[in-house]
Amino acid sequence: MFKKLTKQDIKGESQLKSSFSRNLKQELIAKYPSITADELEEVIPKKKPLSLVKCEDRLSLYTCDNQILFAQFYTDEYIPHLKFVHKFSRGCFKSLQVDKGAIKFILGGSDIMCPGITSKGGILPSDDVKVNDLVFVYAEGKESALCVGKLKMSGEDIKNQNKGIAVEVIHYLGDGLWNMKI
Amino acid sequence: MALVETLYCKICTFPVDFCDYNKKATKCKAWLEENHPAKYQELYSNKENEDVDEKTKKVEESLKKMELRQEKKDKKELEDQQNSKIIIKTIERTKRKRSIEIQGLEVFPLNLKKLSKKFSNKFATGCSIVDNKLVLQGDLADDIEIFINQLLKEEAGLDDIKVEKVVAKRKKTEEELAAEAAAAIANGTSTAKYVKGDENKKA
Incomplete structure (x- = not known):
């Protein structure tokens, strides 16, 4: 965005x-x-x-x-x-984790697909996170968050369907907002 | 709970653990090694010994390609900058009043808005931006040439950028121009640039 x-x-x-x-x-x-x-x-x-x-x-x-x-x-x-x-430390926010393969695409501005979260390196969001909530996305083997997005599917759906867009990415590392200096 | 301190890379502005996903990864690594050796060790030392599976290999390869492309782009940009010319144009407004127009600054990593403020502070005149050109009030071509050269060296690390001075064509100034050019030739090397610009204009 x-x-x-x-x-x-x-x-x-x-x-x-x-x-x-x-x-x-x-x-x-x-x-x-x-x-x-x-x-x-x-x-x-x-x-x-x-x-x-x-x-x-x-x-x-x-x-x-x-x-x-x-x-x-x-x-x-x-x-x-x-x-x-x-x-802030990771525990403060509603978060989820994606695997290594997804990082490149997220940093290119793409939305997060289900397989990136359900595969080995990913962690599903906890149950109390609802659809349309703001989530903070972390990556496998990395400390810092790499994007902020809106959850488009519930955790349950992501697991079961395993297809399509799970998180709509709003703000990611290296986008216009990140590079903006005031 | 205290705040988490994140180390940001000076080169790509990302948190350091994301440097290798950036288009300037090699430069980032060098920077990190120099400035934060401990962090560098932590991030990169044990990686080489690890067995990499098929998938990560693929990712790494594509990242390398991306980096190469970026490098080429940077190189071209630098070349563009080296080849580009800054034109300082003197425009006669009324009889003895002149304004200066500076063209070709937008190729360089300078902030025009800030630059205009700087100019107006330094030379105590009005300075405005008109379609990527800076317009200064006052006959300041010589001072500005020196200042721009200095500025480019300091802020962008670029040397030997061509700065050309042009006087806008007008009947009245033509005679003056000829006289000035003659004087310049007589003077020799110091105003050689001026003569060159003059010739270009005539041709």
């Missing part, structure tokens, strides 16, 4: 109120219970104001200290930037 995002898409930047950052933090903690307030404070310090960068097609980027933290379409869910994801 961010494949073609470039600097030219930026429309304007504005600073956000501190109350917004407070609300955002609360929301995040409610969403990812394993993240503590202290950790979040380190990533989004109170002293440094957040700013909102508006882009083409109703895309908003939330940045702090010239680092992109989140992206958002319309008023949908916040999509965390991978650098933000990398700061």
Whole structure:
């Protein structure tokens, strides 16, 4: 989705109120219970104001200290930037794992197919992850997350059908959002 | 629980464990070996001894191909940069007022917007971007030539880029031009570039 995002898409930047950052933090903690307030404070310090960068097609980027933290379409869910994801340990998020063979295609921007998850190196998402939830994808033998996507099939379906798109990739390493510098 | 610190590669900006899936893997490896030898050992040392199965071999091969392609592309880009010319054009606006137009900067890894700010700061004039050209107010061609050469050397590591100065054609300036060119020839080497540009223009 961010494949073609470039600097030219930026429309304007504005600073956000501190109350917004407070609300955002609360929301995040409610969403990812394993993240503590202290950790979040380190990533989004109170002293440094957040700013909102508006882009083409109703895309908003939330940045702090010239680092992109989140992206958002319309008023949908916040999509965390991978650098933000990398700061927290893997247990904090709803995650799944793909095998080695899939990495190359994901980094090329393709969606994740079922076999990449069901094969030997992959790990299925846990049962509490529902369809259309935001999932963070890790890879076999690698430490860091490599993409953020939306689950298109439940864990059960992935296992049984083993065919078709399992995760719709939104943001991956090396796409426009990753390479964007503000 | 503390925050996880991820090491990012300076070359490809990926977390280091994904470097080998990038198009610049060889350069990344060299960088990592130099700057973070411990991490390099961890990632690459035990790999060579491992038995690789058919599938991973295939992946590695295709990655290598990708890298090669990227290398060629980079090379071509560099060549393009080396061959390209920067043209500094002096435009006469009113009788004694001139503005400068700089063409051909977009090939280089420079940020035009930042550059324009830099110019306007440095030379204390207005500087704007018009279709990938920088337009400066004021007769500054000589200063800018020096500045651009310096800038390219510092920021892009490129040397010997051709910078050409052109004066926009106008009846009034033609006489001046001839006089200047004659003066340049008399002066000898120092303004040789100017003469060359002038000849090109006439031809």
